[in-house]
Amino acid sequence: MCPLTAYIPVSHYVVMGFVKLGFKGRDVISILDFSREDLEELFAYADRIEKMGRVKLRVLEGKIIALAFFEPSTRTRLSFETAAKRLGADVISFSGEEAISVAKGENLADTIRMLDNYSDLIVIRHRYEGAAKFAAEIAKNPVINAGDGKQHHPTQAMIDLYTVKKLYGTIDGLTYAVVGDLRYGRAATSFIYALTLFKPKFVYLVSPPLLRARPETLKLLQERGIRFKEVENIGDVISDVDVMYVTRIQKERFPDPLEYEKVKGSYKITMDILSHAKKELRILHPLPKVDEIDPEVDKSPYAAYFLQAAYGVPVRMALLALIFGVEI
Amino acid sequence: MCPLTAYIPVSHYVVMGFVKLGFKGRDVISILDFSREDLEELFAYADRIEKMGRVKLRVLEGKIIALAFFEPSTRTRLSFETAAKRLGADVISFSGEEAISVAKGENLADTIRMLDNYSDLIVIRHRYEGAAKFAAEIAKNPVINAGDGKQHHPTQAMIDLYTVKKLYGTIDGLTYAVVGDLRYGRAATSFIYALTLFKPKFVYLVSPPLLRARPETLKLLQERGIRFKEVENIGDVISDVDVMYVTRIQKERFPDPLEYEKVKGSYKITMDILSHAKKELRILHPLPKVDEIDPEVDKSPYAAYFLQAAYGVPVRMALLALIFGVEI
Amino acid sequence: MCPLTAYIPVSHYVVMGFVKLGFKGRDVISILDFSREDLEELFAYADRIEKMGRVKLRVLEGKIIALAFFEPSTRTRLSFETAAKRLGADVISFSGEEAISVAKGENLADTIRMLDNYSDLIVIRHRYEGAAKFAAEIAKNPVINAGDGKQHHPTQAMIDLYTVKKLYGTIDGLTYAVVGDLRYGRAATSFIYALTLFKPKFVYLVSPPLLRARPETLKLLQERGIRFKEVENIGDVISDVDVMYVTRIQKERFPDPLEYEKVKGSYKITMDILSHAKKELRILHPLPKVDEIDPEVDKSPYAAYFLQAAYGVPVRMALLALIFGVEI
Numbered sequence: 001m002c003p004l005t006a007y008i009p010v011s012h013y014v015v016m017g018f019v020k021l022g023f024k025g026r027d028v029i030s031i032l033d034f035s036r037e038d039l040e041e042l043f044a045y046a047d048r049i050e051k052m053g054r055v056k057l058r059v060l061e062g063k064i065i066a067l068a069f070f071e072p073s074t075r076t077r078l079s080f081e082t083a084a085k086r087l088g089a090d091v092i093s094f095s096g097e098e099a100i101s102v103a104k105g106e107n108l109a110d111t112i113r114m115l116d117n118y119s120d121l122i123v124i125r126h127r128y129e130g131a132a133k134f135a136a137e138i139a140k141n142p143v144i145n146a147g148d149g150k151q152h153h154p155t156q157a158m159i160d161l162y163t164v165k166k167l168y169g170t171i172d173g174l175t176y177a178v179v180g181d182l183r184y185g186r187a188a189t190s191f192i193y194a195l196t197l198f199k200p201k202f203v204y205l206v207s208p209p210l211l212r213a214r215p216e217t218l219k220l221l222q223e224r225g226i227r228f229k230e231v232e233n234i235g236d237v238i239s240d241v242d243v244m245y246v247t248r249i250q251k252e253r254f255p256d257p258l259e260y261e262k263v264k265g266s267y268k269i270t271m272d273i274l275s276h277a278k279k280e281l282r283i284l285h286p287l288p289k290v291d292e293i294d295p296e297v298d299k300s301p302y303a304a305y306f307l308q309a310a311y312g313v314p315v316r317m318a319l320l321a322l323i324f325g326v327e328i
Numbered sequence: 329m330c331p332l333t334a335y336i337p338v339s340h341y342v343v344m345g346f347v348k349l350g351f352k353g354r355d356v357i358s359i360l361d362f363s364r365e366d367l368e369e370l371f372a373y374a375d376r377i378e379k380m381g382r383v384k385l386r387v388l389e390g391k392i393i394a395l396a397f398f399e400p401s402t403r404t405r406l407s408f409e410t411a412a413k414r415l416g417a418d419v420i421s422f423s424g425e426e427a428i429s430v431a432k433g434e435n436l437a438d439t440i441r442m443l444d445n446y447s448d449l450i451v452i453r454h455r456y457e458g459a460a461k462f463a464a465e466i467a468k469n470p471v472i473n474a475g476d477g478k479q480h481h482p483t484q485a486m487i488d489l490y491t492v493k494k495l496y497g498t499i500d501g502l503t504y505a506v507v508g509d510l511r512y513g514r515a516a517t518s519f520i521y522a523l524t525l526f527k528p529k530f531v532y533l534v535s536p537p538l539l540r541a542r543p544e545t546l547k548l549l550q551e552r553g554i555r556f557k558e559v560e561n562i563g564d565v566i567s568d569v570d571v572m573y574v575t576r577i578q579k580e581r582f583p584d585p586l587e588y589e590k591v592k593g594s595y596k597i598t599m600d601i602l603s604h605a606k607k608e609l610r611i612l613h614p615l616p617k618v619d620e621i622d623p624e625v626d627k628s629p630y631a632a633y634f635l636q637a638a639y640g641v642p643v644r645m646a647l648l649a650l651i652f653g654v655e656i
Numbered sequence: 657m658c659p660l661t662a663y664i665p666v667s668h669y670v671v672m673g674f675v676k677l678g679f680k681g682r683d684v685i686s687i688l689d690f691s692r693e694d695l696e697e698l699f700a701y702a703d704r705i706e707k708m709g710r711v712k713l714r715v716l717e718g719k720i721i722a723l724a725f726f727e728p729s730t731r732t733r734l735s736f737e738t739a740a741k742r743l744g745a746d747v748i749s750f751s752g753e754e755a756i757s758v759a760k761g762e763n764l765a766d767t768i769r770m771l772d773n774y775s776d777l778i779v780i781r782h783r784y785e786g787a788a789k790f791a792a793e794i795a796k797n798p799v800i801n802a803g804d805g806k807q808h809h810p811t812q813a814m815i816d817l818y819t820v821k822k823l824y825g826t827i828d829g830l831t832y833a834v835v836g837d838l839r840y841g842r843a844a845t846s847f848i849y850a851l852t853l854f855k856p857k858f859v860y861l862v863s864p865p866l867l868r869a870r871p872e873t874l875k876l877l878q879e880r881g882i883r884f885k886e887v888e889n890i891g892d893v894i895s896d897v898d899v900m901y902v903t904r905i906q907k908e909r910f911p912d913p914l915e916y917e918k919v920k921g922s923y924k925i926t927m928d929i930l931s932h933a934k935k936e937l938r939i940l941h942p943l944p945k946v947d948e949i950d951p952e953v954d955k956s957p958y959a960a961y962f963l964q965a966a967y968g969v970p971v972r973m974a975l976l977a978l979i980f981g982v983e984i
Contacts, residue, residue, distance in 0.1 A: 066406075117638040392741065424752070425752045438943065445969065
């Protein structure tokens, strides 16, 4: 469908994000396209779906959902596929090697036109910034961004906030630490964007100097009156934190491998570091995780990331149901 | 199922192609297996399905359709998958890397026997000439050729003719130009074969010398009394053409890359070339296209290829419904 | 779900395998987890399903079955997928390149947790011994081993025995020859294990010296009182055999390619060798086969492997139905 907004700088969303537009027929490109009210409607829906247990709803019977994963992400793909199937929709998809050959074989516009013909909604994952927005400009039917470029992964942010809501009963008034790659990591950036729609007490941005949040991210936090601080060491702030959002730091981001070796230890979450944390601290992670969280932590009460992963299905079910405008 | 005909030279189809056999339980190996009456029945069915809009019909519930894509083709695969699912059938499939390892791991006959056990109909795509025919000889259930070798892509030809019918109300009496690789391109060759079942006014075969249509193609045109002419330059004939069927010219076909560079410009369709065309000219292309059509043309009224692509689903739905003998 | 037994040496199953536990909610890790009574219940179910013909049962509607093929196996994957879909379940899956990148990206436990969240049952294929057992320890829902390591492929063994039962009316009292790689071949080893749950008259273990059955396999046969003999040449015993189970010998198993060349001829089943067989001999093979059976044999009455392959679907349907505790 036609995008509701042109491709505009992030700061413009300052106004955007407070208008409730509802979900019906909408594209989902950036979490900043949505208002707090939108998200609260979504969370209420997800909660209702979650409470129903693992039943198959038939509200999207006859609909076809196309999954176009130009960049591989088995978790996100299977989560959308599960959500779609549990709503009764059919799914068509490509990913992996096939996606690469599609991308080589024709321009993105032609591929999107094809999927738009075959399906009622397109879920797209792409490494290039703006790919989802571009797809939404081409497609007549709604497009959901399942992650593109370095900033946007709106459905992940929805799941993240929903998890916080379920854990604490509120998103407001909590102290957050967002840890890891805040520069290139789209999940971390989308989570920070999402926090600006609410009223966090404080946000710590914890990263090595090379991977600090981009200027536009900081500008958005300022414009929306969010109190935040950039720090390099999680140990310095952990005792103050309610929600710790951990993301991976990729070795490839460092021009010099030695630089990476120097910092990586400081961003690995261990039971030792957690001994300084509040008892109520909960750790989120968009997964998959590699070694940024010690496996020991998995079994501790701090670990909320498996719960968070499980929320992927009801939140995405709620989103699909709302976009198609069906009652649940 | 047992093939209706042994593997015979194309010229023998002169008689074949005028006998109406109906679709029920039949294999679809070559467009030349079908008569004009067969295709008109198919088109009427497709038209009825198209008019129903994007509903899910449940006429193939309980059927399983196997897609065996030994050669990748995301478009054709997703189009068949969409058609099958919209009819209520289940789909099992392999393609890409998995197809390669299947092909290496056992002989084609064993693979086909496996799919024939699991499913009610096999759709096969293969780079080797005759693979679909061979599969049909092994399988008890019907086999549809989704493209094999250099000649046959019968369902593409069905979609192409259906598009012409929808655009002009008739396939007869029009002047066609088939442009590009007429030697190795299976879509172009199948389209020319398909035209011989109708009464075109004239057919221009437009290709570089190296990629001229094969002798048997020309012989078939002659035997069936089709007026045609081989030309090298689309500019020479464009003002006379109603339907231009464009296909890609692959660099790899030329022993000398310089040869390719010399000719490629002459086979690229631009708004400039189209300034000499009739206003009613419509361009078809089996897609994906790379650079053989200037993107500017996409937005012009000449471009019918996106419409043609969209017809893939209803035509394939009609074909599946007819083969299974279900009423729609 | 929690495994019913800890990871114990094969010999301990001597007791295990004679206790009837039923299938409901169980993991399927090794054929030795099951009793003769269990298998007879399964076979009766499979027989009932088979007699229904190719209908779609709706007993698993609303269930989602996850197929996690870390090691490629198109046959096994499509067979499970067909079984699941014919029972009305939805399927989510990964395999091939995608599986490799999943395996690299995170630890197996996290991947299993993800699938366990998304689905109601996990089917896993993995090259490492014990992967399915490990997955069953992580997952809350049942796990089926679709082949792991060098010993276990329990659903294949179920299909194999079912085929013998259908051919001979009994599994007891027959003379078996298991031919090929008895050391690393999981299908052959699982078949031998499965025979120990019944009363075969005699079992010939036919392999080159390098690929003889492992000591624990021989010990199990002894402990369960199965009469057997290790031989190197099928020709020496063929006239005595009722059921010949053939498996592939992989060149890579031999440190010296010349060793392989020396033996391979002795393990290729030809019409010539079969001229010494009983008329009632039937050949099983887990497929895919490469050149260990001469294609001439395919058309002979000895070949039961295509029938056996076709039984894959009803046996796996029966297993899924029993695990979910649904009546058919």
